[in-house]
Amino acid sequence: MPRRAGRPINLFHKGGRNREAFALGFGVVQLQPGARELTIKLVYYGPGLGGKTTNLAMLHERLPADARGQIVTLETADDRTLFFDMLPLMVGGKGGDNYHMQVKVFTVPGQPIHASARRLVLGGADGVAFIADSRLTHVETNAQSFSELRDNLQANDMPIDDIPLVIQFNKRDLPKIRPDAELHGIAAQSREMVFPAVAARGIGVAETFMALFHLTWRALDQRHGLSERFGVREDLAVEQVGSLLGVEEPIDQLLRTRFGYKAGARKGA
Numbered sequence: 504m505p506r507r508a509g510r511p512i513n514l515f516h517k518g519g520r521n522r523e524a525f526a527l528g529f530g531v532v533q534l535q536p537g538a539r540e541l542t543i544k545l546v547y548y549g550p551g552l553g554g555k556t557t558n559l560a561m562l563h564e565r566l567p568a569d570a571r572g573q574i575v576t577l578e579t580a581d582d583r584t585l586f587f588d589m590l591p592l593m594v595g596g597k598g599g600d601n602y603h604m605q606v607k608v609f610t611v612p613g614q615p616i617h618a619s620a621r622r623l624v625l626g627g628a629d630g631v632a633f634i635a636d637s638r639l640t641h642v643e644t645n646a647q648s649f650s651e652l653r654d655n656l657q658a659n660d661m662p663i664d665d666i667p668l669v670i671q672f673n674k675r676d677l678p679k680i681r682p683d684a685e686l687h688g689i690a691a692q693s694r695e696m697v698f699p700a701v702a703a704r705g706i707g708v709a710e711t712f713m714a715l716f717h718l719t720w721r722a723l724d725q726r727h728g729l730s731e732r733f734g735v736r737e738d739l740a741v742e743q744v745g746s747l748l749g750v751e752e753p754i755d756q757l758l759r760t761r762f763g764y765k766a767g768a769r770k771g772a
């Protein structure tokens with residue numbers, strides 16, 4: 504979609520784009536068309552205690568046992584992520600399916616001291632979910648983390664404007680949070696989709712994930728011709744992932760739960 508000049512306000516952005524780096528390609532989607540296998544890497548990024556690991560745990564809970572691998576978590580005694588968490592999600596490969604896809608979902612450790620781990624885990628991401636903390640006290644830490652995300656992507660030749668990216672404002676259940684009206688206003692002008700969530704209760708978790716998967720599939724399809732190579736249409740791949748997560752609504756309906764949604768407006772949908 505066309506870029507808007509003068510990107511709005513404090514949804515963490517400063518803009519910046521590097522077309523050359525984009526032309527060189529990024530992301531490590533692993534394609535084995537002969538074997539009809541592909542692996543997609545999604546990374547949950549954001550400030551410490553924002554709820555990244557909680558999102559992953561909730562996704563894990565929703566998946567049937569035969570569609571999920573073991574969740575790998577490296578945590579300290581106080582449940583803080585030490586290096587990363589990883590949840591592998593297996594799609595297809597059964598019965599009549601003619602392809603097999605693995606979606607590896609990673610979280611980075613949010614604490615400031617783990618900056619180098621965040622950079623490493625982010626490497627080769629095909630899509631990113633940024634999990635922000637809705638509390639008014641966390642506006643600055645969200646902004647710092649988002650700015651670091653942009654720098655880390657840039658350092659990996661993955662300009663932030665070109666990578667599939669969705670934003671989640673988590674902890675909507677807490678008092679003293681940024682009000683809905685403010686986030687609606689910001690999101691309506693932002694290029695990214697912005698979802699509300701109470702990850703601890705599983706609210707908004709599937710919506711965020713499905714939006715990210717949908718955008719990522721679309722971007723990879725444009726770059727690598729996924730649908731053609733694997734004989735899987737975008738809507739079927741998205742539907743397949745949704746049904747594993749027990750999501751009944753079609754993707755269009757899920758995307759309407761975002762902040763700033765207006766009927767008729769198209770944003771990556």
Ligand SMILES: Nc1nc2c(ncn2[C@@H]2O[C@H](COP(=O)(O)OP(=O)(O)OP(=O)(O)O)[C@@H](O)[C@H]2O)c(=O)[nH]1
Pocket residue numbers: 549550551552553554555556557558582583584585610611612613614673674675676677700701702703704
């Ligand atoms: N009230 C509330 N608490 C939440 C929500 N989501 C997560 N939490 C809590 O916030 C704390 C941090 O959650 P984590 O998922 O571990 O956060 P994280 O982003 O992985 O943190 P790091 O690993 O340190 O980067 C935990 O105590 C969660 O139970 C939410 O929607 N509402």
Ligand SMILES: [Mg+2]
Pocket residue numbers: 555556557582583584610611612613
């Ligand atoms: Mg964590």
